[in-house]
Amino acid sequence: MKKMLGIVILLLVTQMSFAQYFKLTPKGFVSNDNNDYTVVEVPNVKQVDLYKNVLNAINTIYRNPQKGLSVVEGESISIAAYEEEVLPIKLSNGLGKTLRKYDLSYTLTFLFKDGKIRINSPAFEARRYVEGSYKGASGWSGDEWVTLSLKKVGKSKLYLFEDNGKVRFEDAYDGLNSHFNALLKQIIDKSGTINNW
DSSP: OOOHHHHHHHHHHHHHHHOOOEEEEEEEEEEEOOOSSEEEEEOOOOOOHHHHHHHHHHHHHSSSGGGGGGTTTTTEEEEEEEEEEEEEEEEOSSSSSSEEEEEEEEEEEEEEETTEEEEEEEEEEEEEEEEEOGGGOOOBBOOEEEEEEEOOTTTTOOOEEEETTTTOOOOHHHHHHHHHHHHHHHHHHHHTTTTTT
C-alpha cells in the first residue's frame, strides 16, 4: 500500500512539474482547450488573496516589475516585460547554421475570482538587433531590428509557421513554448507558497 501511495504521489508531482498552460499555434498561444486563456483552479482561496499572492510572486521574480505593471486592485494584473537574448534560434547562413539569440518582449495578464486564476494567452514579440553590413555592389545595409513572425509576411524568410501549419524552426517553437509555460508555472507555484514562510 505504501509503495502504491508513493507511485501516485510521484505521478502527481511529475504531472505538476510539466504544467503546459499554452501551446504555440499560427494564431498565437492557445490553451489545451484552444481558448485564448486558461484557468487555474485554487480551491478555497479568496479572490483578494489570489491577487495578492500572484502580485507578490511577480515582485519576487522580476527585478523591477513596477515599470511594466498594470493592476486593477484585487481583480487583475498585467505585466509587460523584456528579456534580452533568451530565445536561441539556429539559422542558415549559407555555409551552415549559426546560433542567433532573440530578445523577447511580452505581456502576461492574470484575472481573479474566488478559487480561480485566469491567465490570458501571452502576447509576445521575438526580435534581435542586426548591425549593418557591406552587401557588395548594393552598398551598405543599415542597422535594424529583425523580428520572428508567426506567419510569413511579404518576402521575409524569418517566420515560424508555414501556410500548412508546419513549424519551420523547431528550436524557436520549443523555446517559446518552454519559456512561457515555465514562467507561468514559476509564478503560479510561487504564488501558492508566498505566505508559507
